[in-house]
Amino acid sequence: MKQHIFLSSPHMSEEGYEQEYIKEAFDTNWIAPLGKNVTEFEKEMAAKLGVEKAVALSAGTAAIHMALKAIGVSQGDIVFCQSLTFSATANPIVYEKATPVFIDSDEGTWNMDPKALELAFEKYEKQGQRPKAVLVVHLYGICAHIDEIVEICQRYQVPLIEDAAESLGTIYHGRYTGTFGDYGIISFNGNKIITSSGGGMLLVNTEDAEEKARKVLYWATQAREPARWYQHTEIGYNYRMSNIVAGIGRGQLKVLDRRVKKKRYIYEYYRKHLGDLPEIHFMPMMENTRSNCWLTSVQLDADCKVKPLDIMQALEDDDVESRPIWKPMHLQPVFADCDFVSTVEGLHIVDEETGADNSISGQIFERGVCMPSDSKMTDDDLERVCAVVRKLWK
Numbered sequence: 001m002k003q004h005i006f007l008s009s010p011h012m013s014e015e016g017y018e019q020e021y022i023k024e025a026f027d028t029n030w031i032a033p034l035g036k037n038v039t040e041f042e043k044e045m046a047a048k049l050g051v052e053k054a055v056a057l058s059a060g061t062a063a064i065h066m067a068l069k070a071i072g073v074s075q076g077d078i079v080f081c082q083s084l085t086f087s088a089t090a091n092p093i094v095y096e097k098a099t100p101v102f103i104d105s106d107e108g109t110w111n112m113d114p115k116a117l118e119l120a121f122e123k124y125e126k127q128g129q130r131p132k133a134v135l136v137v138h139l140y141g142i143c144a145h146i147d148e149i150v151e152i153c154q155r156y157q158v159p160l161i162e163d164a165a166e167s168l169g170t171i172y173h174g175r176y177t178g179t180f181g182d183y184g185i186i187s188f189n190g191n192k193i194i195t196s197s198g199g200g201m202l203l204v205n206t207e208d209a210e211e212k213a214r215k216v217l218y219w220a221t222q223a224r225e226p227a228r229w230y231q232h233t234e235i236g237y238n239y240r241m242s243n244i245v246a247g248i249g250r251g252q253l254k255v256l257d258r259r260v261k262k263k264r265y266i267y268e269y270y271r272k273h274l275g276d277l278p279e280i281h282f283m284p285m286m287e288n289t290r291s292n293c294w295l296t297s298v299q300l301d302a303d304c305k306v307k308p309l310d311i312m313q314a315l316e317d318d319d320v321e322s323r324p325i326w327k328p329m330h331l332q333p334v335f336a337d338c339d340f341v342s343t344v345e346g347l348h349i350v351d352e353e354t355g356a357d358n359s360i361s362g363q364i365f366e367r368g369v370c371m372p373s374d375s376k377m378t379d380d381d382l383e384r385v386c387a388v389v390r391k392l393w394k
Contacts, residue, residue, distance in 0.1 A: 005381050006374040007321035008191045008295060011259065018251030025243045033221075035243030041250045045201055048253065049176045051184065052209035055216050056241035056249070060165040060187030060200035065092035066216045066239065067161045067183035067202060068133060073098045077132040080120055082112040082144075082163075083328040083340060084361035085137040089163050090329045098132065102330040104342035105361040108284055111144035112136045113343060113360065114152060120341040121156055133159050138167035138177045139326070140370070141193075141263070141294040142283055146172055146180045153181075161185065165200070168193055169260040169292040182206050188249055193259050193294050193375070196249035199241045260292045262375045266382065267293040270371060273386040277393050279304035295370045297325060306392045308369045315372070318388050325368030327354070328361040 012018055021037055030036060038056050046054040057063050073079060075097035081090050083102035093100045103120055106113035117134070124130060134153050136144050146162070153160040164170070164178030165187035171177070178184030184203030188196040204213045218224075223236025241249075271282055279301035285291055300308060308324060315322045330340035340347075342359045349357050356366035372385055 002319050002384075005320040005372050005377065005385065007323055007370065007372050008374050009376070010190050010195045010197070011375045013251050013255045015254075016251075017254050018248045021247030021250050022244055025247050030243045033240040033242050035246070037243045037246035037250055038241055041241075041246040041253070042201070044250060044253055045186070046203070048256075049179055049184075049203065051179050051203045051205050053204040053213040055202040055204065055213050055220070056246055057200050057202060057220055057239045058241055059088075059198060059239075060163075060185050060189065061088040061092060062220070062237070062239040063185045063187075063200040063202035064089065064135070064161065064163065065095055065237070066219060067185065068092055068096055068098070069219060070183065070204075070212050070216055071133045071159045071161075073132045078124065078129060079133045079135055080117065080131045080158075081135040081329065082137045082139075083330045083359075084110060084139060084326060084364060085163065085329065086165075086326050087329065087332065087334075088165075089135060089137055090335065093135070100329070100335065100338050101131065102328070102335070102338060102340045104340070104344065104359050105139075105364060106145070107360055109144050109286065110139050110142055110283060110361075110364055112149060114145050114148040116341050116343050117149060117152055119343065121152065123341065130156065131158055133161055135161045135163060136181070137163040137165075138170060140283060140297050141167045141170050141292040143167070143170060143172040143177060143286055143289045143291065146177070150180055159183070164203075165189075166192070166294045167292055169256050171290040172286075173288050178203050179205060188245075188252070193263060193292055194249070194252035194256050196241075196245045196252060199245045199249060259375050260290075263293040263296075263373060264291070266373050266375075266377060267291075267296045269379070269382045270296050270298075270386070273382070274298075274389060277390065279306070293373070295323075295373045297368055297370045299325075299364060300367045300369075302363070302367060304367075308367060310392055311369050311389055314388050314392055315385065318384070320372055320385055320388065322372055323370045325365045325370060327365050328359070330359075331355045331357065331362060331365070
């Protein structure tokens with residue numbers, strides 16, 4: 001009987017680092033939120049990535065929400081947001097009753113197109129509006145054109161949030177993703193490159209990082225005032241990470257570089273053994289970058305006889321997990337009334353069933369597949385996956 005191959009599942013350290021930190025939490029009875037593990041996890045992450053402050057929270061989504069609040073996003077504001085992403089990137093904009101304006105991707109990175117971002121600024125400047133923030137994503141560990149995006153944001157004096165939930169360990173021109181914007185977002189969801197069983201981290205890179213981090217901590221702990229009794233002057237949230245979860249995260253952080261190395265090995269294995277197939281292209285890699293290759297993803301030519309669903313179904317029949325590329329936010333029914341800015345002229349739907357259009361992000365979604373990229377995969381597992389895919393071309 002063949003063993004199931006996961007898309008990307010939790011991978012605890014072989015040395016048992018996580019259990020050591022969890023045991024210490026139990027031995028000292030620091031089980032509830034806060035404690036040594038939380039404090040040290042924040043310090044260790046900030047030191048690893050080279051940022052001023054890191055705040056451990058209950059999820060990456062919570063981190064995005066807190067970044068938006070720290071910037072002052074509120075009802076009536078607009079936020080420029082990458083369209084090709086998971087809904088957790090965009091949802092917190094609506095939490096604050098602001099309106100997302102979605103920005104298309106470019107073919108060279110699959111991420112926010114700086115040219116489309118510039119068009120969006122020009123369009124809304126003519127209407128007398130300027131976004132309260134820009135939210136860019138490093139999709140699947142691929143770097144966005146972050147230098148160009150930072151320059152545009154600085155020129156218009158608009159804060160930048162980097163959703164690096166999928167790109168922990170990715171390096172762009174010698175710096176980790178998540179450290180270029182005013183705020184960076186990390187996720188430790190169960191399928192990420194390292195996991196704490198859940199949880200996230202907000203990276204604060206502003207000049208007043210200490211003050212901003214203190215404000216985030218206040219909101220994330222129910223906005224309780226420093227009074228003897230329970231007093232609140234603002235609405236708060238239960239967003240703090242628990243000491244147990246943080247202990248798992250501390251152990252996982254010790255093996256981050258090892259996990260990046262394995263994920264990159266998986267990417268190179270697929271390129272070597274599937275790269276000769278016609279009409280199949282691997283996710284882009286820019287020069288002077290090191291992607292963490294969280295999920296190795298491929299894109300098929302529009303006229304390829306093999307379709308993404310064919311690959312996913314063939315793998316599923318062999319008890320192997322894969323998934324579609326994220327469906328862009330501007331194509332989601334919940335955001336149907338939101339604006340979308342693209343450099344593609346004459347936008348139209350090309351697939352009534354999926355709702356895909358001819359934008360860059362729409363085509364990446366329509367023609368893309370995320371390959372199984374579990375860091376526990378063996379060469380035999382990788383060979384098995386490649387054999388299933390290659391059969392489709394025979």
